[in-house]
Amino acid sequence: MSFEPRILGFLCNWCSYAGADLAGVSRIQYPPNMRVIRVMCSGRVDPQFIFEALQQGLDGVYVMGCHIGDCHYLEGNHEAIKKFNMVIKFLSIVNLENRVRLDWVSASEGVRFSELVSEFIQDIKNIGPSPLRRDCPDKRLMEKLKAIERAAASDRIRALVGRERKITEQENVYGEKVSQEIYDELLNTAIHDEYIRSRILILLEKEPKSVKDIAAEIEIDPNKVLENILVLKGRAQVDMSEIVDITPIYVRT
Numbered sequence: 001m002s003f004e005p006r007i008l009g010f011l012c013n014w015c016s017y018a019g020a021d022l023a024g025v026s027r028i029q030y031p032p033n034m035r036v037i038r039v040m041c042s043g044r045v046d047p048q049f050i051f052e053a054l055q056q057g058l059d060g061v062y063v064m065g066c067h068i069g070d071c072h073y074l075e076g077n078h079e080a081i082k083k084f085n086m087v088i089k090f091l092s093i094v095n096l097e098n099r100v101r102l103d104w105v106s107a108s109e110g111v112r113f114s115e116l117v118s119e120f121i122q123d124i125k126n127i128g129p130s131p132l133r134r135d136c137p138d139k140r141l142m143e144k145l146k147a148i149e150r151a152a153a154s155d156r157i158r159a160l161v162g163r164e165r166k167i168t169e170q171e172n173v174y175g176e177k178v179s180q181e182i183y184d185e186l187l188n189t190a191i192h193d194e195y196i197r198s199r200i201l202i203l204l205e206k207e208p209k210s211v212k213d214i215a216a217e218i219e220i221d222p223n224k225v226l227e228n229i230l231v232l233k234g235r236a237q238v239d240m241s242e243i244v245d246i247t248p249i250y251v252r253t
C-alpha cells in the first residue's frame with residue numbers, strides 16, 4: 001500500500017538551500033514530502049539530530065551540503081562524510097540505514113535538487129513507513145535506537161570520528177600512519193562495544209539485573225555481557241548491588 005513519507009531535510013545555507021530555493025522559483029515540480037531545516041553547513045548536522053528525527057517517527061532524513069571543494073567553511077562537508085559514515089554503521093545494526101542519505105547540491109542545481117528529493121521519496125515509499133511512526137512505534141526498536149543515540153554521543157566514538165582525518169592522514173610522533181582499513185576496524189569495534197554498553201546501561205536504569213537476565217534481554221552471550229559490565233564498572237557507571245543466592249546483581253550508579 002502506498003503512503004506519503006514524512007522526510008526531514010537538513011540543508012546547508014550556502015548551496016543546497018539555495019538550490020532548493022532555485023527549484024522553487026523556477027517552478028520545478030517535486031513531491032512536497034520533505035520539511036527543511038536550514039543549517040549553516042552540512043558539517044553542523046550532529047548525528048544526534050538524525051537519531052532524534054528517526055525516533056520521532058520520520059520516515060527518512062536527507063542531509064545536503066555543498067559539493068566537495070565548495071564548502072563555505074572549507075572542510076565542513078568532509079566532516080559531514082565522516083559523521084554520516086558513522087551514522088550508517090550504527091543504523092545498520094537496526095536495519096534503518098536506508099532511511100538516511102547524504103548528497104551534494106549547489107546553488108545552481110535546482111533540477112538536481114528536485115530529482116534527488118523525488119528519488120529519495122520514491123525509495124522511502126518502496127521501503128514503507130517507518131517502524132517508529134507515532135501511531136504504533138516498535139518499542140524494542142525504539143529502545144535499540146535510544147542505545148545507538150547514546151553510544152554515538154560517547155566520548156570514545158566522538159573522539160574517533162572527530163580525529164579520523166588526523167589519524168588516517170597524518171603521521172603520529174613515531175612517524176607512523178594508521179591505514180584506513182585499520183581505522184575502520186577500530187571504529188567498527190568501538191561502535192559494537194559502545195552499543196552493547198549503552199543497551200546494558202539503559203536496562204540497568206530501569207532496574208538492577210543479573211548478567212544472565214541482561215544477556216537474555218539483549219540476546220547476546222552472557223560472557224560478552226560480563227566483559228562489558230566489567231568495563232562499565234571500571235568507568236564507575238555500574239556497580240554490584242547485592243548477591244542473590246550466588247548470583248551478583250548489577251545496578252546503574
Ligand code: FES
Pocket residue numbers: 012013014015016040041042043064065066070071072073074076077
Ligand atoms: S557550507 Fe555547505 S557544506 Fe559547508
